[in-house]
Amino acid sequence: MSATPNLIAHRLAAHLSPDPSPPGEAALPNWTLLRLLACLAVVILPHFQRLPVWASVLVTAVLVWRGLAALRRWPLPPAWLRSILAFAAFAGLFLSYGRINSSEAGAGLLVVMVALKLTEMNRLRDCAIVLMLAYFILVTHFLASQEIGTTAYVFASAWLVTALLLEASHPQGPLPPRATLREGATLLLQAVPLMLLMFVLFPRIPGPLWGVPADTHSARMGLSGSMEPGTISQLSRSDEIAFRVVFLDPVPPPNQRYWRGPVLWNYDGRAWGAGHETPAATALPAPQSLGGGVRQEIMLEPHDQNWLLALDLPAQGPPQSIQGSGYQLLSSRPLRERQLYQVLSYPRYRLQPELPEPTRQRALQLPRYGNARLRALAQEWRARSRSDRDVVNAALRMFNQEAFVYTLQPPLLSRTSAMDDFLFNTRRGFCEHYASAFTLLMRAAGIPARVVTGYLGGELNAAGGHFTVRQSDAHAWSEVWLPGEGWVRVDPTAAVAPQRVESGLAAALPDSEAALVRRGSDIYWVYQLESYWEWTNAIWNRSILAYGPELQQQFLERFGIRDWYRMTLVLTALVVGFLALLGAVLLWQARPRGIDDPALREWARVGRALARRNLPRLPHEGPRDYAERVARARPDLAADMDRISGLYIGLRYAGVDDRAALRQLRDYARRFKP
Numbered sequence: 001m002s003a004t005p006n007l008i009a010h011r012l013a014a015h016l017s018p019d020p021s022p023p024g025e026a027a028l029p030n031w032t033l034l035r036l037l038a039c040l041a042v043v044i045l046p047h048f049q050r051l052p053v054w055a056s057v058l059v060t061a062v063l064v065w066r067g068l069a070a071l072r073r074w075p076l077p078p079a080w081l082r083s084i085l086a087f088a089a090f091a092g093l094f095l096s097y098g099r100i101n102s103s104e105a106g107a108g109l110l111v112v113m114v115a116l117k118l119t120e121m122n123r124l125r126d127c128a129i130v131l132m133l134a135y136f137i138l139v140t141h142f143l144a145s146q147e148i149g150t151t152a153y154v155f156a157s158a159w160l161v162t163a164l165l166l167e168a169s170h171p172q173g174p175l176p177p178r179a180t181l182r183e184g185a186t187l188l189l190q191a192v193p194l195m196l197l198m199f200v201l202f203p204r205i206p207g208p209l210w211g212v213p214a215d216t217h218s219a220r221m222g223l224s225g226s227m228e229p230g231t232i233s234q235l236s237r238s239d240e241i242a243f244r245v246v247f248l249d250p251v252p253p254p255n256q257r258y259w260r261g262p263v264l265w266n267y268d269g270r271a272w273g274a275g276h277e278t279p280a281a282t283a284l285p286a287p288q289s290l291g292g293g294v295r296q297e298i299m300l301e302p303h304d305q306n307w308l309l310a311l312d313l314p315a316q317g318p319p320q321s322i323q324g325s326g327y328q329l330l331s332s333r334p335l336r337e338r339q340l341y342q343v344l345s346y347p348r349y350r351l352q353p354e355l356p357e358p359t360r361q362r363a364l365q366l367p368r369y370g371n372a373r374l375r376a377l378a379q380e381w382r383a384r385s386r387s388d389r390d391v392v393n394a395a396l397r398m399f400n401q402e403a404f405v406y407t408l409q410p411p412l413l414s415r416t417s418a419m420d421d422f423l424f425n426t427r428r429g430f431c432e433h434y435a436s437a438f439t440l441l442m443r444a445a446g447i448p449a450r451v452v453t454g455y456l457g458g459e460l461n462a463a464g465g466h467f468t469v470r471q472s473d474a475h476a477w478s479e480v481w482l483p484g485e486g487w488v489r490v491d492p493t494a495a496v497a498p499q500r501v502e503s504g505l506a507a508a509l510p511d512s513e514a515a516l517v518r519r520g521s522d523i524y525w526v527y528q529l530e531s532y533w534e535w536t537n538a539i540w541n542r543s544i545l546a547y548g549p550e551l552q553q554q555f556l557e558r559f560g561i562r563d564w565y566r567m568t569l570v571l572t573a574l575v576v577g578f579l580a581l582l583g584a585v586l587l588w589q590a591r592p593r594g595i596d597d598p599a600l601r602e603w604a605r606v607g608r609a610l611a612r613r614n615l616p617r618l619p620h621e622g623p624r625d626y627a628e629r630v631a632r633a634r635p636d637l638a639a640d641m642d643r644i645s646g647l648y649i650g651l652r653y654a655g656v657d658d659r660a661a662l663r664q665l666r667d668y669a670r671r672f673k674p
Contacts, residue, residue: 026124030070032167035177036127037067039160040114043134046141046153047111050104052096058089059115066118082119089116107140127168134161148540159184194578201556201571203564204549223261223453225305227432227476228271229413229422237408238471241301242455243309244538246466248295248342254457255501256347258312258477258489259469261454263326269367270418272436272451274326284323284352287313291348299542300339306331309454309469311345312489318342325359326450327351338546351487355448363448363481371440373420378444388482391445392490395438399495403427404434406497406508431493431500435476438492448481452489457504463528464535472505598662599651602669606644613674623649637674644668 041063048056068074077085089112090100097105114133121130138154138161163184167175243259264272296311308321308329317329318341324330329343352359366375381394410429414421419437422429435451442449456475458467477491494501500508547555553562561567595601607617607626615633617626627645631638647665651658 028122028124028127032124032127032164033070033121034067035164035167036130037063037118039157039164040118040130040134042160043137043157044111044115046144046150047107047137050144051108051111052092054092055089055096055108055112059111062115062118066121076122077119079120082116085119086113086116089113103140103143107137107143110137110140124168128165131161131165131168146545148537151540155188159188162187190582194575197571197574197578199544199547200552201567201574203567204547204552223303223305223307223474225262226271226273227264227436227451227453229410229418229429229433229436240471242303242469242471242473243298243300244466244468244541245299245311245458246297248297249293251467252294252311252347254503256311257457257467258475258491259309259455259458259473260312260314260328260452261309262307262452263324263328263479264451264453265326265362266365267367267436267440269370270415272439284325284327285354287315287327287346288350289315289346289348290350291346293344293346295342295344297340297342299538299546300335300341302336302338304334304336306334308335308339308341308343310343311347312452312454313347313349313351314343314345315349316344326452337548338541340542340546340551350485352481353484353486355481355486360448360481363450364443364446366440366443371417371420371444373417373424374437374440375444377423378441381441382445388445388447388480391442391447392480392482395441396490396492396495399434399438399492404429404496406430406493406500408509431476434492434496435478438490439478442478442480450479452477452479456501459504461531461535461538463531464538466535466538468534468538475500597652599648599665602665603644603648603652605669606672609672609674615674623652634674640668640672644672 044059048059051059069076090109093105093108093112094100097108099105100109110133114130114137117126117130117133121127135158138157141150141154144150159181163177163180166180166183262274264274266273266275293315294311298309300309307324308317308331310317310329313327314323314329317323320332321341322330322332331339355363378391381391385391385394405428407428408430410422410433411426413419413426419440422433423437439449439451453474453476455469455473456477457473458469460467475493477489477493479487479489481487491501497508556562556567561570595604603623610616610630613634615630621629623645627641630641644665647661647668651661651665
């Protein structure tokens with residue numbers, strides 16, 4: 001670190017005019033206070049969208065009031081009033097969140113209490129405490145978001161806090177902002193190598209990079225293990241990212257981009273459920289490919305469930321994954337962190353040409369009562385059809401040729417016979433309505449069938465070459481088992497709105513609803529910027545946020561580090577080595593500097609020679625006095641000292657700029673042998 005001239009000037013002033021107050025007890029200058037308030041506003045700003053409205057108003061009011069109180073010399077509130085405010089704020093947060101041990105409630109409590117600390121702050125020591133708490137507030141931003149934008153914001157805010165902390169550590173008055181900002185940036189940059197070292201080598205534990213145990217099971221947006229009318233259409237209004245995928249083989253056409261999720265077998269008259277899913281990888285026959293496999297690399301966002309999404313139909317999942325009875329990939333534990341994995345899928349396949357009887361019975365299960373008209377229609381088709389395929393086609397013809405409407409805003413259905421109400425009365429619905437009705441029709445006709453939920457489509461990011469699949473791409477379809485063909489995917493939604501498969505959700509909806517799900521800007525350059533930003537976030541997620549225990553182990557194995565013991569050993573050695581190197585650099589920078597002035601350097605040479613003869617120059621002694629004292633002690637040196645001191649005084653103090661005089665001084669000094 002190099003001190004700037006301004007810093008040197010301020011430190012010199014502090015040395016000459018020391019503040020009589022004890023360290024930290026000096027009064028807080030108004031300029032420093034105003035900078036602190038501005039800095040706190042920046043630090044707290046992202047929390048305003050998560051705090052209760054009353055808390056945001058309270059924090060803002062305290063910041064504004066403290067600034068006015070400093071400028072107009074208003075007295076600070078008494079201790080009893082501050083105590084009441086603190087207890088009231090705590091009670092308000094508890095009532096607003098219902099608890100205090102969650103990430104949002106805890107962060108809110110920290111923000112509000114730091115704001116209330118301003119009501120008693122009038123010393124530099126208090127300012128330093130508030131700034132240290134500001135670092136904690138910055139950390140809490142990562143509990144809500146770890147995106148690259150949040151990280152950049154936190155680093156910029158940490159820079160401001162560090163600069164202001166340097167200023168608050170200087171009791172003799174505010175330092176120039178440019179000097180403290182430069183020093184703050186230097187400190188942060190010096191910490192970056194150590195931060196990177198800790199990030200790469202510090203042993204990871206399963207779980208998100210940032211999180212609070214109490215929030216582990218909090219609800220997340222995404223597919224669930226059940227489906228009833230309305231669940232997926234609600235997801236379609238969300239633009240949250242479900243996963244990103246890179247195809248390692250040629251990209252399949254849009255009508256084959258079905259992403260397999262939970263397979264639903266059980267219907268209770270209202271909702272579909274997966275039932276008790278057990279690993280069945282060893283019992284299920286392998287699917288047969290009818291057109292080659294497609295490998296994908298998927299970055300799956302955490303959803304707190306144990307299923308893995310993959311292109312339909314997954315044939316080979318990542319290590320340690322298992323396969324459910326419906327050929328759904330399952331993880332051994334709920335996904336509470338981003339997961340990066342590769343899958344091999346067969347978009348065209350033959351699956352289970354021989355159906356075990358228990359599976360058949362499971363796929364024919366119907367509630368004992370309800371939906372009488374649906375059952376009658378299915379039996380009618382059954383009676384006049386020559387094959388199961390004819391029944392399937394009859395159902396698809398009905399959806400395609402009769403007045404069914406694909407909409408995000410379907411009317412409410414009867415609770416006792418919801419599918420009867422849908423098929424024969426409302427006829428307005430989303431994919432869950434059509435998949436549910438079609439599957440029930442098939443079961444009523446004696447055809448094994450099941451519902452599959454997942455996603456359909458995805459948007460190509462031209463900048464990164466990957467596909468982004470959002471919650472708005474959530475979809476449900478059916479699978480029926482046909483003799484000689486096995487399980488066959490049938491999408492009844494495509495019979496009503498074929499644009500849903502080929503062009504996406506927005507193209508399939510009426511114009512009045514398409515705006516609700518349309519993503520991205522219509523302006524080309526804005527759309528390009530959005531694509532690059534999404535691509536940047538994809539790289540960030542893959543490189544930083546997905547760096548969990550598995551990726552860390554894979555990465556370190558390349559360097560021969562295969563267990564935690566070696567990881568800890570290497571981490572300790574590197575941290576110690578880094579700190580030792582940093583200490584050596586700081587010591588080198590703090591070493592006594594050489595003399596830049598050539599005349600002073602030659603005069604110092606003479607002084608060192610005399611010091612070795614017990615005639616050192618005294619600290620208060622000028623050159624003329626020193627020369628006279630040497631002459632009295634050593635008359636034999638009087639002439640030399642007179643010439644040398646005369647040349648030195650001329651060059652240093654008389655404004656002589658004579659290279660010949662300097663060469664003469666250098667010649668005398670080097671030949672001087674007392």
